[in-house]
Amino acid sequence: MPEPLSPLGLLLDVDGPIASPVTRTIATPSIITDLITLAGANVPIAFVTGRSVAFIREQVVVPLRAAGLPETMRMYGVCEKGAVWFPITADGIGEVVVDDxxxxxxxxxxxxxxxxxxxxxxxxxxxxxxxxxxxxxxxxxxxxxxxxxxxxxxxxxxxxxxxxxxxxxxxxxxxxxxxxxxxxxxxxxxxxxxxxxxVTLDKDRGAERALAFFAESGPLPSVWRSLGDSRSDYLMADHLHAAGYDVSHVDVRPAYGILDRPYPIIVEGDLIHDEAGAQFLGFWVDKLGLR
CATH class of the missing domain: 3.30.1240 (Hypothetical Protein, Haloacid Dehalogenase-like Hydrolase; Chain: A; domain 2)
Structure with a gap:
């Protein structure tokens, strides 16, 4: 029986909205549990980051696996802003491809x-x-x-x-x-x-790579959200918007300047970095009735 179409897709920068820029770890426990819950609901989740495979393995995938990733899900990693990519499963990181x-x-x-x-x-x-x-x-x-x-x-x-x-x-x-x-x-x-x-590497290239991967496993949701703490992270939403998706971008460090875009920009009140990321993920877990 085919998986139901997900109501949401996520493209996530790691440093800032997911991992604390101070500890460089996932310091907010609800981020782990909410990511697992959303993944189990067939929400495509891609980590689109400048970080290395080693960092994502140790600081993101290891704690996710320890908390119990679902056997069936759509999760992907695009590292070094599009130069390196790999699937993520309940068993961990799959085959890693490097664009030399x-x-x-x-x-x-x-x-x-x-x-x-x-x-x-x-x-x-x-x-x-x-x-x-x-x-x-x-x-x-x-x-x-x-x-x-x-x-x-x-x-x-x-x-x-x-x-x-x-x-x-x-x-x-x-x-x-x-x-x-x-x-x-x-x-x-x-x-x-x-x-x-x-100069060919950036977050829009990472977003394109992630969407192509998710398209191989089934229909893509029409609603997407991207999260980031840098101005370059808006490029993920730029790519989604240009491709015709319903997209909003969550800026978890708005003090650096909210960019003028043709799609909605979300800020989580006075919360920043991973506290804002945790608030956003929790909102969607509740909105989808998954808690």
Whole structure:
């Protein structure tokens, strides 16, 4: 007997709406139970994130499995903003696919790793779990204000390192082209990290990848919600809106500026980050009569 059509689909950024940006874990227990409940109701759920497979496995999938993921569900992971993807089942993460065509050259990866080790190891670490992009992240024992000062210096140094290797790089309003006149990479700072990545990677690419996966297993719901804490997370809803779905975006860090969009933007009162994410998920569990 076919599964009933779900009334809802979810595209979720991880840092912020699901995992605490402070602890970098799912610190609100109701998020775990509500995700499991929604998954059991045939709600397609995709984690669309800049994080690595290793992070999603340890900080998201392991606690979900421990609490009891349903045997039948539609859950997916798109990591590194679309460079890496995999299904998620009750047994854990399935086959992982990496798009090597968007990866930074090994020489650039090595140079950035040395840059962190030589000058910035007291405030940040080089994320060795990334498979296509390069990420450096604030150490949990570093003061955030001190990290932000160091990150600004690192970003400038990284731009110099990459352009010195002849790579085409965009950083803010600055653009340096490669020998072919192209700019294949960008430096993208976030609240606790800096990502250095292909310009082809972003949250709309992740959303497209997730929808294609879900379409293979049955009809897609007409109603979708995306959640995120960065302005780039709106790109998930942009893709859904352009594809004709009924979409709203939940901004869990509206103080950074709510973008003007042709679809509704939801904020959860004064709640932010994972507290806002928990409120939103709980609302839908109640709305669908699943509690």
């Amino acid at each position: 065509s968007v990866a930074l050259p090994p020489a650039a990866v090595d140079a950035l790793r040395r840059l962190v080790a030589d000058r910035f190891a007291d405030t940040m670490f080089f994320d060795e779990t990334k498979q296509a992009m390069v990420s450096v992240e604030q150490r949990t024992d570093a003061d955030h204000a001190v990290y932000q000062e160091a990150a600004a210096e690192f970003n400038e140094a990284a731009f110099s390192v990459l352009t010195g290797l002849g790579l085409g790089v965009r950083f803010g309003n600055r653009v340096a082209v490669d020998a072919d006149g192209a700019v294949p990479f960008r430096i993208d700072p976030t609240i606790i990290s800096t990502d250095i990545e292909s």
